[in-house]
Amino acid sequence: MDSGEPIEQLPRGIALAWGVAATPQRGPKREMSVEKIVDAAIEIADQEGLGAVSMSAVAKRLGYTPMSLYRYVSAKDDLLLLMQEEATGLPPERGKDNPEWRVRLEELYEAQTKIYRGKSWLLAMPIxxxxxxxxxxxxxxxSLEALSATSLTQDERVAASLLVTGAARWKGTILAGYxxxxxxxxxxxxxxxERESQLFDAVITDDDYPFLRRAIDAGVFTSEFDPFTFGLDRGLDGLADYIERVGLEREGARVDGPEAAEAEGAAGDEPDASAVREPSDIGDEDPDVLADKKYREAQKAVRQAQKVLAEARKRERQTLREAKERAANRG
Structure with missing residues (x-):
């Protein structure tokens, strides 16, 4: 099928997940259901790992033959998809106080990490x-809702969402291994x-691996420090700075773009002085206006105010993190 052709029928597993697949007309006393099959498969995965899940193992647990299951779930890949859907569940609801985008993404990160800790077999699912x-x-x-009020494009919002999901999955992978x-x-x-630290200590010398040796001596492998949350925080710091920077740039482009200038000219309105750009960007603007000393001073004051605002927001984020850490320590 050409990838450009419309999909007339959903794959069976996806249709089952959305509840739009046809229910078999025949079954063992009509006591079987997709939900029961998925629940049994999840029980096996919880107890024995994903590798123990098979159609025959699920059928045995339910007391039926494998062929009975195929009337409801036609392939193991469909079963795995439904297991993933059930174990993943829904994201936590956004609080009534409507937290800022960063706080909301951190909530989603923590919730995903918790799922991976409880259902580590999810990490073995084929992608x-x-x-x-x-x-x-x-x-x-x-995630996209959390970022909806930012200046990010749709592509950038999806990329930011993947940053959070990837961080949660990586932390879950390491913790599952432990x-x-x-x-x-x-x-x-x-x-x-502790055992890991002892093994490193036994083989890592200062002569061959001086910097790793220093880290070992500092106790990094037994420290309470969370490197995963640290990495996510630094990623979100960068995202916050990017949002702030491109927000100013894109707002300026929106206000000062050619379309806006043409619309103002067509309406016969005078251009807003606050929207006038730097000489290198404005093209045919009156050079006498650009040379006006008071106007140039006003532009400089705006740039300084923007820097002050950026620094204030940075301090706000830092104090928020510190407040959360103090609250966690008190708990």
Whole structure:
């Protein structure tokens, strides 16, 4: 099929997730359902890992034959998709106080990380593209809603959403590995970290790996410091600075663009002095106006005010993070 042709029928797994797939007319005493099959498969994954999930294993748990399941879920890939949809669930609702975009993205990050800790088998799911299912779509929609009032383009909002999702998935992957090692060895997470530090200590010398040696001596492998949240915070710092910068640039382009100037000229209005741009950008503007000393001073004052505002917002973000840390320590 040509990729440009419209899709007349959804793939079976996606149709099941959206509840628009036809229900089989025949089944074992009509006691079987897609929901029961998915629940049984998730129970197996929780107890034994994703590798233990098969149509025959699910059928055995439910007390039916594998062929009975195929009337409801026609392929294992469809079952995996439905398992992912069920385990992912819906994102937390946005609070009534309508938090700013950064706070909301941090909430979504923490919620995703919690899911991966509880359902680590999700990380073993094959990635075959974007999961076009209701719950997965709701998570992306929540991130895009958080960024909807920013100056980012739609492409940039999706990219920012993937930054958060990727950070949560990476943290979940590492923690899942530690959990698996802990179960196999009988060690706690702290004991796994201590064992790891001891192994590094045994083989890393100051002569061969001086900088890693310093990190080991500083206790980085047993520290309470969260490198994943640190990385996300720095990414969001950069995103905040970018939003602020392009917001000013794009607002200026919107106000001062050729279309706006033509519209003002057609209406016979005088141009707003606050929207006049730098000489290198304005083309046919009156050079006498540009040379006016008071006008140039006004432009300089605006730029200085913008810098002050940017610094104030940066301090606001820093104090917010510090307040959250103090609250967490008190808890």
């Amino acid at each position: 075959l593209g974007s999961p076009i299912t209701p719950n997965s779509s709701a998570w992306l929609d929540a 959990q698996q090692h802990g179960r196999a060895s009988g060690l706690s997470e702290d004991e796994v970290s």
